[in-house]
Amino acid sequence: MRRSSLFFLFTKALVIPAVALTLTAGAWAAPKYKVLYSFGSGDDASGPYAPVVMDVSGNLYGTAGGGTYHLGTVFQLTPGSHGWTESVLYSFGGTKDDGVGPQAGVTLDKLGNLYGTTQWGGVYDRGTVFELTPGSSGWTESVLYSFGANNGDGIVPYAGVVLDAAGDLYGTTVGGGASEGGTVYELSPGSGGWNETLLYGFGGKNNDGYCPYAGLIWDNAGDLYGTTEMGGTHGDGAVYELRHTPGGAWKEHILYNFGSAKGDGAFPWTGSLVFDTSGNLYGVTPVGGTNICFSEYDCGTVYELSPGRNGRWKERVLYNFSQGAGGNGPVGVVMDQAGNLYGATFYGGSACGCGVVFKLSPRAHGQWKYTVLHRFSGTDGGAPEAGVILDGKGNLYGTTLGGGQYGGGVVFELTP
Numbered sequence: 001m002r003r004s005s006l007f008f009l010f011t012k013a014l015v016i017p018a019v020a021l022t023l024t025a026g027a028w029a030a031p032k033y034k035v036l037y038s039f040g041s042g043d044d045a046s047g048p049y050a051p052v053v054m055d056v057s058g059n060l061y062g063t064a065g066g067g068t069y070h071l072g073t074v075f076q077l078t079p080g081s082h083g084w085t086e087s088v089l090y091s092f093g094g095t096k097d098d099g100v101g102p103q104a105g106v107t108l109d110k111l112g113n114l115y116g117t118t119q120w121g122g123v124y125d126r127g128t129v130f131e132l133t134p135g136s137s138g139w140t141e142s143v144l145y146s147f148g149a150n151n152g153d154g155i156v157p158y159a160g161v162v163l164d165a166a167g168d169l170y171g172t173t174v175g176g177g178a179s180e181g182g183t184v185y186e187l188s189p190g191s192g193g194w195n196e197t198l199l200y201g202f203g204g205k206n207n208d209g210y211c212p213y214a215g216l217i218w219d220n221a222g223d224l225y226g227t228t229e230m231g232g233t234h235g236d237g238a239v240y241e242l243r244h245t246p247g248g249a250w251k252e253h254i255l256y257n258f259g260s261a262k263g264d265g266a267f268p269w270t271g272s273l274v275f276d277t278s279g280n281l282y283g284v285t286p287v288g289g290t291n292i293c294f295s296e297y298d299c300g301t302v303y304e305l306s307p308g309r310n311g312r313w314k315e316r317v318l319y320n321f322s323q324g325a326g327g328n329g330p331v332g333v334v335m336d337q338a339g340n341l342y343g344a345t346f347y348g349g350s351a352c353g354c355g356v357v358f359k360l361s362p363r364a365h366g367q368w369k370y371t372v373l374h375r376f377s378g379t380d381g382g383a384p385e386a387g388v389i390l391d392g393k394g395n396l397y398g399t400t401l402g403g404g405q406y407g408g409g410v411v412f413e414l415t416p
Helices: 003-013
Strands: 032-038 060-066 073-080 083-091 114-118 128-135 138-146 161-163 169-173 183-190 193-201 224-228 238-244 250-257 281-285 301-307 313-320 328-335 341-347 356-362 368-375 396-400 410-415
Touching (some): 032 083, 193 250
Antiparallel strands (some): 032 410, 060 073, 073 083, 341 356, 356 368
């Protein structure tokens, strides 16, 4: 179920009668919610799909639609004594062969440069990887790579990029590759520009995953992990590892096939995976689970994958979402140092069905406690398309696709 389907269901949810708020607050202090900025006024950024990232000074950076050419933006939010100030650092589409339509967030390097992707645009109109570099006269954008240079190249990079210690960039494309199932790629800087290496093409073997919408994460050994929206043994998507072999090649291993049991999650295209200190993986599926929403779509899950003997991984569903006050359609999770998971849902919550921010806390005997931290009302934002991030004080930051003062979404903060 892709973004167009999610947005249709969000608008449908607005007219569904409100259900009883069965998960009302108990004897605990609710976190304080604050809208830091509302998008959508004039040529401002609007409709952010991606999470934000924070630098060491506490500034927030992200991508959104809108801008001077209405083809997408990169924005910055700066804290001050009188609140937060937004600056549009770059508007896409102003030059020939520029990227357009950023869907993923940006990645910061140690020098303060920003890296990201656009799903379209570039020389071949199949997407780009870009860099934004700060300078005395503002920020300068450079297109590092245009996808679609040949028939076997990846196309349409929905996810962002991750950096290694050498400054190389790694990411995924939804389509392209030799088998047209999407790719994992590496971009390396050189004297003549950036060079692309295709590390893996999905869909080239039986029951392989394909369409990797979500981004990548590293483990301590330098191997990459991610999910595919579709494919796998049951066609409901998969979790995979790309292992760096001594010879320099990358070998794919399918760790888990969704749909392996009744009530399992399905189609994990939202949010990247998260590791805990024991090497377990956590993620969400926006659909699947044991409960039905909207009479036809399942409500989604939060799951855990634990490594076992002989490279086998065991999946456990930690939480099944349901229609109503608790939210449904999860879009990602992040973990704090205590092992708590935080995330957001695209639907459910208040009467408008605008989504929630939630917390999952581990308890004794492998149980997890689910708590709603905030229910969006529309006026304070609605329909978060991405998960949240944590700062060093335990504050949560995130974005919503819609709602807010101008209807173009918001950046919000939740303080404990």
